[in-house]
Amino acid sequence: MTPHFKPLHLGISVADINAAIAWYEEKLGFTLLFNKFIPIAHAKIAFLQHGDFELELFEVEGAKPLPEDRKTPNLDIQTHGTKHVAFSVPDMSAWAAALRAKDVDFAMEPRVIEGTPTCFIRDNSGNLLEFIERPEFF
Numbered sequence: 001m002t003p004h005f006k007p008l009h010l011g012i013s014v015a016d017i018n019a020a021i022a023w024y025e026e027k028l029g030f031t032l033l034f035n036k037f038i039p040i041a042h043a044k045i046a047f048l049q050h051g052d053f054e055l056e057l058f059e060v061e062g063a064k065p066l067p068e069d070r071k072t073p074n075l076d077i078q079t080h081g082t083k084h085v086a087f088s089v090p091d092m093s094a095w096a097a098a099l100r101a102k103d104v105d106f107a108m109e110p111r112v113i114e115g116t117p118t119c120f121i122r123d124n125s126g127n128l129l130e131f132i133e134r135p136e137f138f
Helices: 017-028 092-101
Strands: 009-013 031-038 042-048 053-062 085-089 105-113 116-122 130-135
Touching: 017 031, 017 042, 017 085, 042 130, 085 092, 092 105, 092 116
Parallel strands: 009 053, 085 130
Antiparallel strands: 031 042, 042 053, 105 116, 116 130
16 A cells, blocks of 8 residues: 655746745745755755745756756656646636736637646746646635
């Protein structure tokens, strides 16, 4: 039998941690839990929360920027590794309108994929975030 576990957080490397904190707070409604320097990792880290989901942001001096192909949904899957985090929304049309009002960068405009409204956006470092209409989760 596999022991029980549940998701805890997702870590994302960003170019500027303070700008990323502001972006996730302003654009997606996350709340900062803490922000500090971790000497063993030589990194600034911040934990943010939205509901019961936590996001860990990293800023490491001299880190390589995200390659252009990792900023495009269908090109990104051609490179091994973690691809994106996906969030459910109750109404894609309302969600997309709210994101547009906040001038969010759409990597893929909302469209129906396999019967489900879906879109991708980029955070201020170019990382992909997916949103899927799943009203049954609300």
